[in-house]
Every structure is written in structure tokens, then in C-alpha cells.
Amino acid sequence: MPIIKVKPGQKVKLEDIDPDDTGKYENKDEANGILARNIKQIAELQNVLYAEGKHALLIVLQAMDAGGKDGTIRKIMSGINPQGVRVTSFKQPTEEELAHDFLWRIHQAVPRRGIIGVFNRSHYEDVLVVRVHNLVPKRVWQQRYEHINNFERLLAGNGVTILKFYLHISKEEQKERFLARLEQPHKRWKFNPADLDERNLWNDYMRAFEDAFERCSTDVAPWYIVPANRKWYRNVAISETILETLTGLNLKYPKPVEGLDDLVIP
Ligand code: ATP
Ligand code: MG
Numbered sequence: 001m002p003i004i005k006v007k008p009g010q011k012v013k014l015e016d017i018d019p020d021d022t023g024k025y026e027n028k029d030e031a032n033g034i035l036a037r038n039i040k041q042i043a044e045l046q047n048v049l050y051a052e053g054k055h056a057l058l059i060v061l062q063a064m065d066a067g068g069k070d071g072t073i074r075k076i077m078s079g080i081n082p083q084g085v086r087v088t089s090f091k092q093p094t095e096e097e098l099a100h101d102f103l104w105r106i107h108q109a110v111p112r113r114g115i116i117g118v119f120n121r122s123h124y125e126d127v128l129v130v131r132v133h134n135l136v137p138k139r140v141w142q143q144r145y146e147h148i149n150n151f152e153r154l155l156a157g158n159g160v161t162i163l164k165f166y167l168h169i170s171k172e173e174q175k176e177r178f179l180a181r182l183e184q185p186h187k188r189w190k191f192n193p194a195d196l197d198e199r200n201l202w203n204d205y206m207r208a209f210e211d212a213f214e215r216c217s218t219d220v221a222p223w224y225i226v227p228a229n230r231k232w233y234r235n236v237a238i239s240e241t242i243l244e245t246l247t248g249l250n251l252k253y254p255k256p257v258e259g260l261d262d263l264v265i266p
Helices: 026-054 069-076 103-106 123-127 138-156 171-183 194-200 202-217 231-248
Strands: 054-065 085-089 116-120 160-168 223-227
Touching: 026 231, 054 069, 054 202, 054 231, 069 116, 069 160, 069 231, 085 138, 103 194, 123 138, 123 202, 138 160, 138 202, 160 202, 171 194, 194 202, 223 231
Parallel strands: 054 116, 054 160, 085 116, 160 223
Antiparallel strands: none
16 A cells, blocks of 8 residues: 555554555656756745745654654755755753743744744654653543544644644564664764664554544644655655645745836836
């Protein structure tokens, strides 16, 4: 199965989704050709998004460690005017963030109209890592799905178009990528032994992801599951979804001020 858009309430079994799938693409060269074209078009549409100033686009990326969030951002945003994109990485909450509700830090990072915002991790951590590690009692994280849906609906009602991508890699692929981090000197710094603890909890994470998809994929903020073992498929599939979404916004440059034709610049 290629990239999947989860329907509201749809039960997802990640086990049944092949992380090696490459959809309609036969090979890397073919996909990369289309990716390059998509990147260019996304950049052009971002320019109109900015000029028009009516919409923002929010892209949420979630994955297991080494799932490819950083690489996705680097690649797909590579054509965009740096002033038009805002990337926010959500780490462990600070003392101040923990002293507020879980959406407090998230809300502040939502892109203003005209901007593409990218979340590298997000409020979903509060029903993923937090749930898997029992960082709050069950009755607290259970309520968060509804809070998240309400929050996302609020954003959508205020001009924010939301796309959420789960980069689906296999446990085996994660191992390969960890090994690459260990072996290649320029990747070594990325290796974090604590990631192995999370790897041990793989199945718990899968259950938590599945629940998040079932409960929080909505018409205004759908979840997409992206087979992501092949980076080239991941990139082209995500770029396509972003491009379709931006195209669907029917963006228009604003009308220029009147009388420009007769204007003489002294
Ligand atoms: P990299 O891929 O480069 O390792 P990363 O996104 O994993 O990037 P890290 O600094 O390694 O960045 O890890 C951030 C950590 O913060 C993750 O383990 C994540 O689960 C954790 N985190 C994020 N949000 C929350 C939260 N709300 N509560 C608890 N932990 C969180
Ligand atoms: Mg990490």
C-alpha cells in the first residue's frame, strides 16, 4: 500500500502496512525527477501563500527515532524562501512548559498566515512518549485526544491547513540506520544510546501511534501514513501530498494597487 490517508475513526494496523512500499514509482531516478519538480512548485506556491496572506500550512512530522524527520524537512523545504518557512523541533518540555497545559508551547509555534510551519515532533508526543512511559496518569493522556481534535479544529477554523505525516519504518530499518550512525564518523554524533531504550518499547509505541491515528485523523487534520524505508519514496509521496494541498487552496496573488500602468517613477 502506498501513502495512506487515515479516515476519521479508521482503525490502523501498522503491521499490515509495508514500510518498503514505493507506490506507483518503479525506481529512485523516476521518483527524484518528480520530487525536484514538486519542490519547485511548492516553493512557487509558498510565494503566493505569503503574498495572499490568508492561509498558513502546518506540517506535522512524527516517527520513531531515525525515522527520517530531519531528512524529510531538509529535502522538501530545500527550495523554499527561508523567510517563508518556520521549523520547530519539540524536545522534552522545560520546567516552564510543564507548568502549563500541553498545548501551550505548541500553540505559540503555529505558523502565522502566509507561512509554512513544520513541526519536528509535536503535541502528539503527549499521547506517545508520555503514554508509553506513564509520564502522566492514564486518565490525563486519555483526555488529550479530544483536546487535540478541538485544538486542531480551532486552528483549521482560523486559516491553518494541517497535514500530519507518520514516517513508517520497520524495526529492521531502524537498526540499519542506527548502525550507519555508529559507523559513519559524520553521523556518530547523532547516536543516542537512550534511543535503544525506546527501541525496546517498539510495540508499545506502535499501539500508541495506532490509537492516535484512529482518534485524531479528522477531515480538517488528517493523518497520513508514509512507507518510509525508502527515503526517495517518502520524499516524493510527502511532496506530492503537500503540493496537492497547496494547489487545493486556490491561492491567488492579491490585486495590485490601481493606476500602476500610468505610474512614472521620478
Ligand atoms: P534526532 O532524530 O536528531 O535524534 P529528536 O527529535 O529525536 O531528533 P532528541 O533531542 O533526540 O530529538 O529527542 C527529543 C526527545 O524529546 C524525544 O525523545 C521525544 O520523545 C522527547 N519529547 C518530545 N516531546 C515530549 C513531551 N511532550 N514529553 C516528553 N518527552 C518529549
Ligand atoms: Mg533522538
